[in-house]
Amino acid sequence: MKIETSNERKVLDSLLQSNDVVMIGPVMGEILQGSRNAGEYDRLRSRLSALPFIETTRNIWSRSGEISYQLYRIGTPVALLDIVIAALALEYNQPLYTLDEHFGRIPGLELYSPSPTD
Numbered sequence: 001m002k003i004e005t006s007n008e009r010k011v012l013d014s015l016l017q018s019n020d021v022v023m024i025g026p027v028m029g030e031i032l033q034g035s036r037n038a039g040e041y042d043r044l045r046s047r048l049s050a051l052p053f054i055e056t057t058r059n060i061w062s063r064s065g066e067i068s069y070q071l072y073r074i075g076t077p078v079a080l081l082d083i084v085i086a087a088l089a090l091e092y093n094q095p096l097y098t099l100d101e102h103f104g105r106i107p108g109l110e111l112y113s114p115s116p117t118d
Contacts, residue, residue, distance in 0.1 A: 008099065011114040015097065023051040024088050026081045054088055063087040067106060076105045 015021050028048050035041035064080065064087040071077050078086075079102075086106045089096040095112035096103060103109060 011097065014114075021051055022092075022094065023048055023053045024085065025056055026085050030081075054092060056084060056088065060084065060087050060091055063091060070107070071105065078102050078105060 012021075031048060032041060032044055035044055061084070064083045067087060068077070068080060068083050071083075082100065082103065083106070086096065086103060086109050088094075089110070090106075090108060095110040097112040097114075103111060
């Protein structure tokens with residue numbers, strides 16, 4: 001997820017400080033691929049590795065396929081890795097903090113909305 005403004009950065013920092021963040025493979029990969037150099041990559045990898053981590057199981061892949069199938073059938077496909085992110089959030093009953101509007105098309109997915117004080 002690209003942090004576009006200082007407000008989004010403040011929200012993410014608040015979530016990290018309150019230990020309300022878990023890391024998953026697709027997000028880790030997306031963050032690391034955006035590193036500007038080897039030093040930044042190493043710093044990010046170290047910080048991300050300190051977060052609780054949820055593995056993507058066979059059940060998650062199956063659920064991802066089901067969600068993707070349903071979205072294609074109604075003509076609103078979403079990229080598979082984003083569906084995997086959503087399936088993990090659904091499986092573990094976690095809200096998803098994102099700036100990407102297409103996550104709103106995924107049935108049952110709770111999107112995190114920061115309070116004005118975040």
